[in-house]
Amino acid sequence: MFYVIYSLFFKNAQIKNMKVLSVKEQYMEQYVNNAETQYELIRKIRHDIKNQLSAVYFMLSKNETQEAMNLISKSCSVVNGIETYVRTDSAVANSIINSKLSAAAALGIKVSCITVSDFTGISETDLCDLLSNSLENAVTACKNMPIDANRFIYLEIGKENNIYTFLIKNSMHCSVLNINPQLKTTKSDKQNHGLGTAIIKDIACKYNGRYDFYEIDNTFCCSVILET
Numbered sequence: 001m002f003y004v005i006y007s008l009f010f011k012n013a014q015i016k017n018m019k020v021l022s023v024k025e026q027y028m029e030q031y032v033n034n035a036e037t038q039y040e041l042i043r044k045i046r047h048d049i050k051n052q053l054s055a056v057y058f059m060l061s062k063n064e065t066q067e068a069m070n071l072i073s074k075s076c077s078v079v080n081g082i083e084t085y086v087r088t089d090s091a092v093a094n095s096i097i098n099s100k101l102s103a104a105a106a107l108g109i110k111v112s113c114i115t116v117s118d119f120t121g122i123s124e125t126d127l128c129d130l131l132s133n134s135l136e137n138a139v140t141a142c143k144n145m146p147i148d149a150n151r152f153i154y155l156e157i158g159k160e161n162n163i164y165t166f167l168i169k170n171s172m173h174c175s176v177l178n179i180n181p182q183l184k185t186t187k188s189d190k191q192n193h194g195l196g197t198a199i200i201k202d203i204a205c206k207y208n209g210r211y212d213f214y215e216i217d218n219t220f221c222c223s224v225i226l227e228t
Contacts, residue, residue, distance in 0.1 A: 086115050113156070134196075137168075155168050
């Protein structure tokens, strides 16, 4: 009897680990795709600006000052519309944070970020998983709020000696922990979703840190501390 129970426990643990690994692979693939998308976007902008500068030069040579100024104004609007929220020493952090916050801003969600530039001691995979899961949860929560509500996401990453602190805050319409204290996924596909909080917890344990999910002033907070 004991052997049967142990076998079932071991099998369930293996299934869970396989699901977690599958989710991690998806996030790493997403990171690569985000990086490639940003690279292609930059190439396109460089190409467009080169052509636009040639057009501006031609207009100015013909004393078409107003037309040149109008084109410059349009070009500036395009460049300003592409936000780069962070420039750290980590390509992973840059890609995840910029892509997630840009996606949130495109939905009309207010975003802000304060971060360190150095992530020495944290593996790229763990950094990718932590930022992807926590920010994805924040974006999803804000998307489910009424459009006219005060929707916002705040990310702060700090470091003191070998201790990293991650704080992700997002607005909420009603208490999440009262309705869903276990933070189970609300998505219909529960087989492939709902592992985000488990991954965050595993990463915190791996780095001898701690995690906490709490609410204050209509704000949901995810706090993670890692020791490297």
